[in-house]
Amino acid sequence: ELKVEQNPLFLSMQEGKNYTIYCNYSTTSDRLYWYRQDPGKSLESLFVLLSNGAVKQEGRLMASLDTKARLSTLHITAAVHDLSATYFCAVSFSGTYKYIFGTGTRLKVLA
């Protein structure tokens, strides 16, 4: 069964702190995506990771992919309130182009 799991599900952190969100998936894949979603809004693309060892950074967010461990991480550096949102990883598995989404991580950054 194709499964994608994220942890933690909920994350409350102080401004200025660092934290990492983890995304594990069950079957070989070389395409992993990270999205941000604000309440009631659409999915905003953050990162596209297409190969083992890929690392991408944008502002205070950095994403990496380890296909051997079937693991991706989204690292938050010096969090600010504007980063409060729900973050999803999504995986596209070989043989199908549909996305399987992780359970999501609801992030709240406290001032």
Added chain:
Amino acid sequence: AAGVIQSPRHLIKEKRETATLKCYPIPRHDTVYWYQQGPGQDPQFLISFYEKMQSDKGSIPDRFSAQQFSDYHSELNMSSLELGDSALYFCASSSQGGEQFFGPGTRLTVL
């Protein structure tokens, strides 16, 4: 740049009624995907079309049907609506199995 267009953006229906959601993909994209996101849930894949043919099917109820037309727009038809069908419905499009780009979503409320 042109994005995925969905209409309507909001829809309120009574139980047992029908609803039709429309999706206009990015120009020259050949694949359309439909996802359903319940409250507090991750998006779930429903169905996809490649070059106007159904290419994959997920957890789509038998009460739902979809098609892609000659101009590549797609419609999701939902009949005998139930309270549990209340959700955000996203359409996404891609070219040749590449990254999916998501529309703004249609919020369906069933009363």
